[in-house]
Amino acid sequence: MNELLAVFRRELGGYFATPLAFIFIVIFLFTMGAFTFYLGGYYESDQADLTIFFNFHPWLYLFLIPAISMRLWAEERRTGSIELLLSLPVPLWAAVLGKFLAAWVFSGIALSLTFPMWLTVNYLGDPDNGVILAGYIGSFFMAGGYLAIGSCLSAITRNQVIAFVVSVSVCFLFTVSGLPIVTDFFAGWAPQQVLSTIASFSFLTHFNAITRGVIDLRDVIYFASLIAAWLIACGIVVDMKKAG
């Protein structure tokens, strides 16, 4: 537990030791705002809720979250500090989890800084704050899912660009697996069971369910088990690299 906390603190501090955190948060908030107000036509919608705002989250995360996760392991491998980390008495799970949690908390900080959005809708109208809270929780879980995928894929390479591109691609598949772009490919020949299984892997399906204001246990379990599975895979990748 000590080791987990030490890795967590170091990683989280690492974001703020460089301009990375500042730049990321500014761009995150700027694009969130720009998308919601301009692309989403927030004012024109004449609705005092944050549905439009949350609808953009999966697509922004698709590019912004791999930008956080790409450095998690790839950078350690490039600078050689991974040799230090893995020769310290840190259990592998503590290293994997500590890094992931630091990145997750960081994305949570960025997400929570969108609170002016919440203030705005409350000023303009009388929104259902329970639904908004659910949206934030769903968004946070989704960010965790993207991060877990990115974390694992960052461990396979020492090149951050490769880590980024591969993460975006895999995250994209997980995002759209419920949309026609994927389901059409299977429709017609694959049995309905397979089709609905593939569709159930979609971040969008589960995220949209939560943003409607209903935190269903199944959606929570979906994100939790997805995160767990990818982190275990991350641990296996790191461990396999030890074998040379």
Place this chain on the structure above:
Amino acid sequence: MIVIEDLTKKFGPFTAVDRIGFSVSRGEVLGFLGPNGAGKSTTMKMITGFLAPSAGSARVCGHDIVTSTLAAQREIGYLPEGAPAYGDMTARGFLAFIARVRRLGGVEAAKAIDRAVEATELGGVLEQPIDTLSKGFRRRVGLAQAILHNPPVLIMDEPTDGLDPNQKFEVRKLIGRMAAEKAIVISTHILEEVDAICTRALIIDRGRVVADGTPGALMARSRYHNAVSLTLGGQTTVAVAERLRHIPGIASIEVTPRGEETTFTLFPEHARESDTLLVDAVARIAREENWPVRALYGEPGRLDEVFRNLTRSDTASSSAVNGKDAA
């Protein structure tokens, strides 16, 4: 404290470390020598648990590195090659992180950091990000990290690489101070370092141990062991060589002119015998003949020559070995 048995590492078809075995006990400083790609770093990476061995075992203070990795790692201080660190952290922040990972808390951690900072003379740069430090300071941050928890076993991959002569001297002094109560393994390219700080030297070549002994014993394998070296001013080589050749017990003489001076190396017939008699004889003749002596000494042997002879196989197949150490 360190017991290595049949340690082997294969990268695909390439065998980087081939059934290496040795042990190091408290008070020993083992110098790990070998050409680039011989398997020095790979061996150290296996002992510290960064790489998993393909076969064989490594035990540190009784803990097997594979089956009880964490227990073994707690006993080790490790300076990896190139002294990697988290460059965005300050030196102090980095050492504090290491202290937390090493389960040192509060006062204990502060004490440990102070001690390590003092030993490595890092005081002036503690608040600077490691990325902004010079190579010498970064190396010392790595050293401070390795000795922070006062480990019984210290493993250092080229601890003096990239340091200037003053810093090298300080690091050697530091290692010397710690030597009595620890088992220390260092790898190095610098042969004089072995003579200066190691109680034992292990030469490996292409993954195998080719020599294991005290620096003195290794030097005794040199053909220069107990040879006598005489340097004279001027260039009266022929007559001098002729005169030296008549000393009883001389097997052969090598003459090396260098500028205004000439060096004669006299090889005795029985290299195992002490050279003092021979030195005396040469000195007497030099006085009688009134030669302009610049230097006269008995050679202990040349480590670089022993090293080259033992590891020459490398040059023949260097293309197959190059770079594999980094993998």
